[in-house]
Amino acid sequence: MKILVAEDEPILIRTIEVRLKKDGYELCLASDGQQAIDKIADFAPDMIITDIMMPYASGLEIISYTRQQPGKRTPIIILSSMGQEDVVLEAFKLGADDYITKPFSPNELSVRVRRLLTS
Amino acid sequence: MAVMVGTLLSITIFILIYLVLKRKNERKLNEWREQLSGALQTAIFFENEGSTQATIPLTFKTIRGLKHPGFRQLLIDELVLGKKSLTGTAASNLVLLFNQLGLDKLSLQKLNSRRWHIKARGIQELAVMEQRQLVTRIYRLTNAHHELVRMEAQSAIVQLYGFEGLRFLDIIDTPISEWQQITLLRLLARMPGIQSEKIANWLSSGNDSVRIFALKMVAEHHLHQLHDQVIPCLHHPHPPVRMQTIRSLKEIYTETTSNPLIQVYSTQTIPCRLTILDLLGNIGSPDNGAFLSQQLADREDTLKLGAARALIQMGDVGRQYLDDFPLSGEYPWNEIFQQAKTEQTA
Numbered sequence: 001m002k003i004l005v006a007e008d009e010p011i012l013i014r015t016i017e018v019r020l021k022k023d024g025y026e027l028c029l030a031s032d033g034q035q036a037i038d039k040i041a042d043f044a045p046d047m048i049i050t051d052i053m054m055p056y057a058s059g060l061e062i063i064s065y066t067r068q069q070p071g072k073r074t075p076i077i078i079l080s081s082m083g084q085e086d087v088v089l090e091a092f093k094l095g096a097d098d099y100i101t102k103p104f105s106p107n108e109l110s111v112r113v114r115r116l117l118t119s
Numbered sequence: 120m121a122v123m124v125g126t127l128l129s130i131t132i133f134i135l136i137y138l139v140l141k142r143k144n145e146r147k148l149n150e151w152r153e154q155l156s157g158a159l160q161t162a163i164f165f166e167n168e169g170s171t172q173a174t175i176p177l178t179f180k181t182i183r184g185l186k187h188p189g190f191r192q193l194l195i196d197e198l199v200l201g202k203k204s205l206t207g208t209a210a211s212n213l214v215l216l217f218n219q220l221g222l223d224k225l226s227l228q229k230l231n232s233r234r235w236h237i238k239a240r241g242i243q244e245l246a247v248m249e250q251r252q253l254v255t256r257i258y259r260l261t262n263a264h265h266e267l268v269r270m271e272a273q274s275a276i277v278q279l280y281g282f283e284g285l286r287f288l289d290i291i292d293t294p295i296s297e298w299q300q301i302t303l304l305r306l307l308a309r310m311p312g313i314q315s316e317k318i319a320n321w322l323s324s325g326n327d328s329v330r331i332f333a334l335k336m337v338a339e340h341h342l343h344q345l346h347d348q349v350i351p352c353l354h355h356p357h358p359p360v361r362m363q364t365i366r367s368l369k370e371i372y373t374e375t376t377s378n379p380l381i382q383v384y385s386t387q388t389i390p391c392r393l394t395i396l397d398l399l400g401n402i403g404s405p406d407n408g409a410f411l412s413q414q415l416a417d418r419e420d421t422l423k424l425g426a427a428r429a430l431i432q433m434g435d436v437g438r439q440y441l442d443d444f445p446l447s448g449e450y451p452w453n454e455i456f457q458q459a460k461t462e463q464t465a
Contacts, residue, residue, distance in 0.1 A: 009200065009204060010152070010156070011156075011159060011197055011200055011201045011204065012201075012204050012205075014156055014159075014160060015160065015163055015201075015205065015209070018160050018163070018164060019164070022164075082309075083305070102203075102204050103202075103203060103204050103205050103206045103210065104204075104205065104206055105205065105206045105207030105208070105209060105210075106163065106164075106205065106207075106209050107207060107208070107209075108206075108207070
């Protein structure tokens with residue numbers, strides 16, 4: 001299974017990478033929104049995990065872009081900060097499937113990813 | 120000419136040296152970051168299997184790097200960032216690493232600095248890394264002379280001790296800024312243990328900002344049991360306190376709230392009066408109809424509109440008051456009433 005992770009905080013992206021690689025997923029990392037959008041076509045992920053606030057393109061733009069693509073529906077988990085409830089609702093409207101609020105536990109993320117990929 | 124060439128040459132050499140040093144510094148920082156990334160991941164995924172004496176293993180290179188103050192500070196920064204973004208065992212392990220390396224001493228040293236921003240940084244580091252044993256040192260700074268140090272210390276205490284941490288409200292003689300009040304309320308929203316008796320005490324504080332903050336807590340947590348202690352604040356000499364009192368009453372009003380509001384109405388500022396009218400509209404008691412109808416004759420158009428809105432909120436009884444108002448067909452009442460009615464239907 002291939003997962004694209006878009007997150008601009010180095011410590012978080014590295015933590016997510018280590019945790020999900022341990023679970024056996026193939027990962028593609030992007031440190032900003034535009035990089036993530038550019039990588040979607042080539043990498044063809046089975047899931048996208050994206051932060052909301054990122055440079056160049058936001059998580060919401062990644063969701064919009066992904067949902068406009070024809071073919072299979074890629075599940076999307078968003079990483080949001082506390083107090084971003086409105087943005088989370090917007091993300092769900094655009095087609096996000098799940099969200100995790102920062103701060104979060106890497107183990108929780110692992111469980112959510114597995115659950116979403118098997119559902 | 121020679122002087123000009125010499126100056127240009129000196130500037131060029133200076134820029135070159137600066138760029139070389141900057142590049143060297145950046146390279147070093149990246150190298151350290153790379154090194155620390157490994158150490159942090161080891162810590163985040165460390166499994167201590169219940170041992171209280173657990174030690175996170177570190178590479179020789181990392182241990183050697185710790186001798187350099189810049190490296191230690193970078194590690195603290197990364198630990199703080201990680202701790203803010205992660206929860207559970209991962210977050211606990213970052214605190215474990217902070218303690219294991221004695222980095223609390225470095226943060227503590229910052230509290231002795233004469234520069235406010237270093238002091239504030241130290242407080243933040245200690246709070247994020249849950250250094251509860253140093254609470255007395257931080258607590259002393261909750262009434263510090265510098266506003267930003269004070270704010271950081273107050274937030275840190277609340278972060279560490281929740282509502283209990285607010286005991287600094289008993290002693291501070293400096294004002295709590297609007298922004299700081301929002302920060303504290305946001306921190307408290309995630310924490311249990313609100314004690315209404317304590318808030319009741321702060322409602323009679325001599326520090327106006329403490330009183331306002333207490334009123335905000337009453338509203339935020341819908342502390343209906345403090346209704347009778349909130350009412351006397353309507354007589355406070357300062358309008359901001361009175362304004363917050365009315366706003367807080369909006370969240371906890373009962374059938375007895377109208378009378379004290381009507382009694383103090385004439386002594387209030389226009390913004391306070393408007394808020395009272397709005398609150399009376401919310402209360403919606405037909406008993407207030409006559410009072411609101413009187414306010415339709417006020418010289419201020421904003422108050423006329425406020426009274427009309429309140430009457431409309433009251434329903435049919437209130438609308439009847441508008442229709443019965445002797446000047447309802449004349450300007451500006453006809454337009455004001457129309458606006459209030461349109462707003463209601465919108």
